Amino acid sequence: MTVLRVISSRLKALFAGARSDAELDEDVQAHLDLLAEEHLRRGLSPAAARAAARRDFGGVEQMKEAYRDQRGVPLLESLLQDLRHAGRALRRSPGSTLVAVVTIALGIFGPTVTFTMAKAWILDPLPFARPDELVDLRALDTVSGNRRGLNAADFLEWQNSARSFEEMAGYRQAEARWTGTDGAEHLRGAAVTPGFFKLLGIEARWGRLFDPSETGAEHSNLVVISHLMWRERLHGDPAAVGATLRLDGEDHTVIGVLPESFQFTLLGRCDVWRPLLFTPEQAADRRGTAMVGLARLRRGRTLEEARHELTQMAAAAATAYPDTNGHRGVRVLSLADEVRVHHDLGFIVPVMFVMVAFVLLIACFNTTSVMLARASTRRQEMAVRLALGASRSRIVRQWLVEHVLLFVASSAIGAALAVYGADWITNSIPVESRQYLRNYAALPVDRTVVLFALAVGALCGVLFGWVAARTSAEADVATDLRDASTRSTPGRKGARLRASLAISEVALALAVLICAGLLVRTGHNITRVDVGFEPRPLLTFQLRLDPLHYATPPEMRSFYERLTRDLLGRPGVAGAAAGSLLPFGQSGNRAEVFPEGSPETPPSETPSVFLNEVTADYGRTLGLRLLRGRLLEAGDGADAPRVALASETLVERYFPGQDPLGRRFRLGRGDDNLWTIVGVVGDVKNFEAIDPREPEAYVPFAQRPRRGMTVVLRASGDPEMLAPTARAAVAALDPAEPIAEMASMDSRIHRVTAPYQTTAAFVAFFGAVTLLLAAVGVYGVVSYSFAQRTREIGIRMALGARRADVAWLVLGQIRTFLAWAVLPGLLLAWGLGHALRAMLVGVTPTDWSMYLSMTLLLALVALVAAFVPARRAMSIDPMTALHDE
């Protein structure tokens, strides 16, 4: 109780300082007057009486000091005093304060933006109920180590008997053809087992979601729609619940609308969600690879236990069904980890962190250097304060307070800048890719991020303030006071520290520059990667013909043949073709391949190829490189002999050392048709700019027709301008057929290369910042050291030194910097470059030309930065220099 009273009374006093000071003065004055009157009465003169009163009272000032200590919170009060003092000191030299503020703000900016990315995409918990317990279940190809989808039989077996999980659901991508009032349209969607939403803990915005018990076939015509679909297509009308949507030719009843915040990034944007139900035949399927499992761990079970259990079940299945499950393992990851794996940008973040941390360090070195330079002009102030009895710890605290104030204030600016940086990153991500990123790639600079920035700032302030404080608190009072008159030698310690700061700075800058250079060159290379065809100027779009209207192969054939012929006749179209697997189109079918004469091996041991059904002009329209034989032609019709083009890798892998022309193979299990290789074409990048080479077979569309195809047009000008032409041509053939994913090949490729280009632009910016900071740092150290040596240079020149000799002094100093900085810098770059290796394209982490050019660039910048103070030193007039002292 008493303690509380004391504390509250002291705190109150803290804010009433001036008032209670006045009250105390009044008390003391009254007391002294009374004492003096008493002495007067005893017969002393007024002056003597006042003196006697003071004697009786004792030291007034000491008493007041003790009284103030007793009254307030001394530490806090002197801290406030320190703060005021720091503010004054910073204001007194606005130039160097501004440099420091800008430097730190730029330094903090990088880590803050990077942290925003890490937080939004990696660290924040997923927006589902108890997200830590959620697990992603997939199959694993134990031969290649690649993840694969699940089949229904395995999934149902796990769902029924695995004991590690509380609940299990499955889902797969399922697009839908929606026939509305204004024609048909393709919608992105998914099929999910009825327990899916309950498992995630998601509630409907309107209506209801699937009930886990709705597993019967009679529930197959229910549909749940996304908030976006509801708002954009159904006018945000709550009455949409209960409405009927015609999907894939059947009526579906809308039972609910998902909340706006719901997003399942592994599926991207999905507008229609239908129940995934199994007919007995589907339930027995062990071939499929389209499903993914999602489960919630039973309380108390660990991921490791679950993985162990499923691995055992997979092993049992492999024994029971060697044909299908032979090389199939399980891949069990927490959902959060799976999402991280899917976020391509996630892998950039750690490396970015290291780079921006270096930039921050450089900024700190610079700032401390500036502060130290100012400190040496304040040495006399410090010495006087020490001489007057300030404790060294008080001086150290003064330094810390000054640094922390400066750093935290600048960090606030850095955090404000980070808002723009984060927006820039979001905007640099192609819209199409954003649906796979959490929150559609929005990067909010929220309270946590701001706190992070301020905390990093405060930490750097304390760290570097302490370094600076230690150097200056070691001031030797006697020498410094004497030096006040001569100002000949700067504080040796401070000078040495500043030089080593500058050297570390140059070393770090070199490492950052080299890595930035490697990434920038990667960003440049990625757009020039040989994709195996001529990507410009192409326009592409997808069609998936209505199965009701195009039921038979001749109908499909005739549609695409007429469409390509029609398109070719339209102005601006230089070529028109269609293929089932268009490069950078995000999807493709594989088919098992059996070279003629080889037996039908079990699926687990059968090689597969990407299968591309293409119209006759496909090879010419894309500009595939023909290596041997011929391309497919119009003559390879439905009734002509079955022919195929093989990719370079297919030949290398399945017909090594043989003449591939004329070789035959079967495609797909149980299909007796033999396809004869008539030509070999160069490999094409189908998914990533740095794809591993994969075998691919091209067969005539006429001989293997299908409904879903991607049409590709070679334009004679801007491909985007052909969009109306394409729409008109499709509408002329069948106005009910919707077009999906119309995009130029350039923009398709850009989706894949954008992360590299974003990274390149990001690091290029920090490379420039680094160069600037290094220049400022070198300039600061050199100009300071020359300012300190004015007298020395004056004497040298008076004794006959020429300007060139002075220039040599500068060069000597730069040379020392570089000599000490270059090797550590290169080593650092070497290490960091190797960490970057996975992100580099067309350049190795030890590219010597990059190392050399960046070293030269940095040396050049250092020279230029040193040139300004050097000129000043050279123009010193010896007489003035000596007189000034």
Place this chain on the structure above:
Amino acid sequence: MKPARQEVPYGTLDLIVLKTLEAMGPLHGYAIARRIEQVAQGSLALNQGTLYPALLRLEQKGWISSKWGASGTNRRARFFSITRAGRKQLAAEAEAWADTVTMVNRLLEEQS
């Protein structure tokens, strides 16, 4: 010769001030100092200034309270008075002091 004037024993100033205020009612700083010197009959050297931090300390602890009023010469001065908590504290400290004195006396007698 007068006996040498002693400093106020450490820790007893609080007790003395509380006792003074209890006995005399509200007093200002000067009057408290005067009263203490009277009672000590010249055997105590009191730097009157040291009274003020002590008064503040007692007030912070809630044992005394202060009010502005007019001193004898019609000058504004702060008058201190003992509170209920202060009386309790005084009783406790007086008892403790008596115990200490008894203990020390016994010790001294045994030694001699």
